[in-house]
Amino acid sequence: MSLACETCPVRDRAACSVLDEAGRDELSRIGRHRTLRAGETLFAAGEATDVCATLIDGALKVTRFDAEGHETILALVHPAGFVGELFQPFSDFDVVALTECRLCVFADRDFDAAIAAHPELARALLRRTQEELHASRAMQSLVMAGSGKARVAALLWKFAESASDSPCHPAARFELPLSRGEMADMLGLTIETVSRQLTALEQEGAIRREGKRGIELLDPARLSHLFD
Template sequence: MNEMPPLRTTNFCDACSIRNRAICADLDNDEIGLLNGIGRRRRVSAGEQILWEGDEAILVANVIEGVLKLSTQTAEGKEQILGLVYPSDFLGRPFGQTTPYGVEALTDAHICVFERKDFDRFAREHPRLEHKLLERTLGELDRTRRWMLLLGRMNAEEKVASFLLEMGERLGTKTADGAIVIALPLSRQQMADVLGLTIETVSRQLTRLKKDGAIELPSRREVVLIDTGALEARAG
């Protein structure tokens, strides 16, 4: 199947659902117009590879919709997941020559793509964007450290509880009674792959959390966080 080329539009920044949370949030209308001129929207399918570790850094992107994974290859040739990215997160390496990690869409996704050289030039000419990039880079470093702790030192209960708390923070909707509803973008098998567990272990941990009253499971693709305090205690 031939991939449709990304489309350039004249007003996608104005209608962008993550504009107030993305790296371009501090730009004024004139700057947004200039950034709009070098960006393109692109839809990608679940399982599609967007960036390859070690390749020339040609593109950078804002995530508008969907969840993607960052990964690297170990010396043994195995995949090591470095983390997940969500709407408003930034992908790629500005001012870099090579891509430091692979990026694959875990769900259907919508991204705003920039040629890296064009984006680098724009960032140098607009210090507010450079400052935002620095903030994002430091935040990404913190998230990577937490992720490596999750994968390397936590047990299954701690992993699942931490994962649900992160999903609630990034994708959840709070109800009037304080519960947090998450429309899960991942299947149980994808959750297991991301956390380095088996699907049976993930299912067992979710069932235990439900039995203890910390969560509800209305369907296989929906989780309601009832007691975030209990989840935080289980996450260690």
């Protein structure tokens, strides 16, 4: 079998995990693996969106460039996540690898057929998409209403949560997965402002920095009360 689902690290978390043996076999025949180097583009804005994919390993960003060449990061995609606009002919966003990535890629038309054949797959994808919509709206409200410090604090919190094994409990110590510039692009701020807010948070005793990317949460409560 080409896709070797048996050894897939996300086989029980990805959308395809809701399928039975036969369904997964079918998907494995229409899909193919692909790897991306860090910085490589999966879809580009303006191009035809004829494929979709499940991320097996690594991290992707969904971004948009405005007229002046400024990049906005709209979402991050983690392993087991799904990308692709099944129903829109052209993409308005770029999807780019942040790190080296392994993906399971499907042609849109094949995947749409699989959705029709396997209702539970459609339902799983619906669930995923509703969750993404929810996350997008949460981000939108943060960016629209929150101050620079609140945005940085919320992003730190999100990273702390995803670095922790127990969900909804932030890790006390973690490494930032993004550079200052990437954080700025996610938050609609500049590199300088992100840097200054991190120093401010450190001076207030909310966090401690270790090197460029290491963060220790000294006072999670103080951090979380800055947003929400």
